[in-house]
Amino acid sequence: MDTTDQGQSSYAIQKNKTWSLIWKLGVTNANKMLIWRACHESLATKLNLFKKRIVDSPLCPICHQEPESVMHALWSCNSVQDVWGVSLRKLQKGVVMENSFKELWTLLIADLDSEELEEFAATVYQIWKRRNSLVFDNRFWDPGKVVEAARSAVSEFKEANTTIEGVQAEIRHSIPIWSPPPLNTFKANWDAAVDRRKSKIGAGVVIRDWEGRTVASLSSPKNFFPDAYLAESYGVLKAVILCKQLGIKQVIFEGDAQQVVKDLNYQNQKGNSAGMILSDVKALLHHFDSWSVVYVPRACNNLAHVLAKDAIKLSEESIILGDIPSCIHPLDYLS
Numbered sequence: 001m002d003t004t005d006q007g008q009s010s011y012a013i014q015k016n017k018t019w020s021l022i023w024k025l026g027v028t029n030a031n032k033m034l035i036w037r038a039c040h041e042s043l044a045t046k047l048n049l050f051k052k053r054i055v056d057s058p059l060c061p062i063c064h065q066e067p068e069s070v071m072h073a074l075w076s077c078n079s080v081q082d083v084w085g086v087s088l089r090k091l092q093k094g095v096v097m098e099n100s101f102k103e104l105w106t107l108l109i110a111d112l113d114s115e116e117l118e119e120f121a122a123t124v125y126q127i128w129k130r131r132n133s134l135v136f137d138n139r140f141w142d143p144g145k146v147v148e149a150a151r152s153a154v155s156e157f158k159e160a161n162t163t164i165e166g167v168q169a170e171i172r173h174s175i176p177i178w179s180p181p182p183l184n185t186f187k188a189n190w191d192a193a194v195d196r197r198k199s200k201i202g203a204g205v206v207i208r209d210w211e212g213r214t215v216a217s218l219s220s221p222k223n224f225f226p227d228a229y230l231a232e233s234y235g236v237l238k239a240v241i242l243c244k245q246l247g248i249k250q251v252i253f254e255g256d257a258q259q260v261v262k263d264l265n266y267q268n269q270k271g272n273s274a275g276m277i278l279s280d281v282k283a284l285l286h287h288f289d290s291w292s293v294v295y296v297p298r299a300c301n302n303l304a305h306v307l308a309k310d311a312i313k314l315s316e317e318s319i320i321l322g323d324i325p326s327c328i329h330p331l332d333y334l335s
């Protein structure tokens with residue numbers, strides 16, 4: 001249940017919508033900022049500068065007829081109405097007469113679809129740009145050119161964004177993800193975590209079948225010398241023991257500790273604690289009908305990683321059969 005709106009008045013909800021919509025528009029950030037500032041009456045119009053005693057006259061620098069409020073500069077000045085006259089049909093002269101830009105914006109978000117709102121926002125941006133260009137460079141251009149500039153800004157933004165989305169999709173696609181083992185074979189992913197301050201290590205193991213179903217998961221803490229290689233060796237030992245206990249015959253062990261995988265696949269014998277653990281692992285591996293120990297990048301090993309991190313917080317080993325433990329976020333489950 002979504003409870004975020006609870007206790008909020010409809011005014012507050014509408015207000016939130018007013019602001020959140022600005023940030024969702026398919027226009028540049030500078031354009032979004034301009035709309036936001038216009039809604040907050042914080043543009044450097046002549047009237048605002050006059051109120052702060054920065055300029056001598058509040059009059060509009062274009063028509064010289066009325067004080068240049070935000071609403072006047074962006075909407076009601078005759079020179080601006082000429083722009084809206086050739087813009088969106090819904091925005092043409094006389095259709096809307098609001099007191100403030102915020103009221104205008106609130107009215108428009110209820111009335112326009114997102115593409116029309118984007119065109120509106122982009123036109124406002126060009127109107128303000130044209131106004132500044134007159135004030136600072138003494139250059140001005142006709143309404144048709146303003147509308148044309150706004151439309152091409154929207155389509156340029158869309159085009160650039162489609163490219164970005166395409167690139168992002170490609171990146172997502174190229175990130176390796178966990179893949180299920182062949183039929184009738186199980187896959188055991190292991191990982192380890194180290195807490196140097198508490199001299200504690202944690203092992204995480206998840207065993208899944210060829211359809212990706214979780215058969216068992218384990219989180220095992222141990223007070224041990226906090227060394228990464230040792231922790232990873234302990235992790236693979238836990239994975240091998242759990243598979244053996246479950247009566248699994250064909251298994252692929254996957255871990256992201258390159259050195260441990262290497263040492264298990266070659267006859268590297270080390271005389272230290274980790275070396276002794278790995279000798280035990282090698283002896284146990286012979287009990288399986290078929291087995292392999294392979295290296296995978298971290299991205300393919302997230303679930304075991306989460307379990308290992310969780311293990312450090314535990315005081316005793318936890319094994320869960322056929323279900324996903326509560327420490328796993330639904331998103332982690334995908335990797």
Ligand SMILES: [Zn+2]
Nearest residue numbers: 060062063077
């Ligand atoms: Zn004016």
